[in-house]
Amino acid sequence: MFSKSKKTKNQTDRENLLDHFPSSSTFAESYRTLRTNLFFTVMEKDLKSVVVTSSVEGEGKTTTSVNLAHAITQTNQKVLLVDLDLRRPHLSSLFSMKKKTGVTDLVANTFGIHLGQGSLEEFSVDDLIQLTKLQKRTCRLSLENDENQVGIFFEKGLIVDIYWKNRPKSKNLANTLIRNKLLTEKEAYLALGHQKKSVQRLGTILYTMGFVSKKDIFKTLSVQTIEAIRVLSSMETGQFEFSGVSSEAIKQSISQNIDFEKLYTEFKINDNQGPYLKKAIESVIQPTNTPNLFILPSGPVSPNPSELVGSERVTFLIDHLKKQFDFIIIDTPPVMPATDALIIADRVDGTILVIRSGNTDRKIIKEVIGQYETARQPIIGTVLNRVNMKKEGYYRYYKKYYSSYYN
Secondary structure: OOOOOOOOHHHHHHHOOHHHOOOOOHHHHHHHHHHHHHHHHOOOOOOOEEEEEEOOOOOOHHHHHHHHHHHHHOOOOOEEEEEOOOOOOHHHHHOOOOOOOOHHHHHHHHOOOOOOEEEOOOOOHHHHHHHHHHHOOOEEEEEEOOOOEEEEEEEOOEEEEEEEOOOOHHHOHHHHHHHOOOOOHHHHHHHHHHHHOOOOOHHHHHHHOOOOOHHHHHHHHHHHHHHHHHHHHOOOOOEEEEEOOOHHHHHHHOOOOOOHHHHHHHHOOOOOOOHHHHHHHHHHOEEOOOOOEEEEOOOOOOOOHHHHHOOHHHHHHHHHHHHHOOEEEEEOOOOOOOOHHHHHHHHOOOEEEEEEOOOOOHHHHHHHHHHHHHOOOOEEEEEEEOOOOOOHHHHHHHHHHHHHHHO
16 A cells, blocks of 8 residues: 555556546646657658667656657557566566566567477577567578478577478479570580589589589579579478588588678568567557557667667567557667766667656756757757746746737
């Protein structure tokens, strides 16, 4: 039981949420004005994500985040609040979601699952490739079903080779070059004989022996890679297996001048997120009592929050969420005690700095702004919070403004 004489911070903050105020109140109007000003500030681009932070604690950044999100949902947009304050997750606490699974669970457990083998019905090709990238694994991934066998080499999470193991003989490198009149059958026979005694790839042997130019080899290999990608990305059933691979095997597998990452992104058959990752992320997003407003809790407090926030796994998570929601608001720790807000700034469209009126030293505010300028990250606006409207100057201005407006 709470003491009747003293309210908790959560109680006080909950009382300052928009759903406790009539839409005709000046408090609600102030957040609609903030919403309008926010979108007018960056009219030249489609604003879809912001970080809300402050210089120091107690300036009201979390309640500002929630109320701004509430105001944006009134324009029929689907909005997500992300609690990325992994030290003191006040947003999660405010909505009684502190014990819910969230960001840290996704980053450590979901994105960190170490697979050996399994079914493509549970983990799609996109799931497997994305997980390998996020874990920065050096390995070989073999995929097989009734129709096809495909292998992928990874080096520190990057695709360095894709090969179609049971490629039809008519489509292999030698026959393709012969069919395109770039290689004779006699030259192919000599090169293949040499390959049996060598660890080199056939393409390297062909241009080393002077039979085919590098340009023609790489052009043909690129076409073959695209074919392999299309076969790979069409595999929806079957089995997969990860295996270790030596640095020497990686070097032997790499085809120079072929950007496998770029080709895979451009030529894979579908762009759908894999079922494992999609379902896992959706399962931790919580609805609220406000229509179109959702929350992604922080999860358990992290022992190394700055490292986690700066990871590629968090970048992937934010990029995924941008595709699922119309607008994302990320609540972070204050800038002075932690660098998290600065770290995450380049992954969103801008930062909103909340300043509590009459509370924060101007030198601290200038220092925070200086840090953003040094990092070349935009602060798209500031919110002056908890202004005493009863002060004579503010009262006269607003009385004059609203009287002239509504009359």
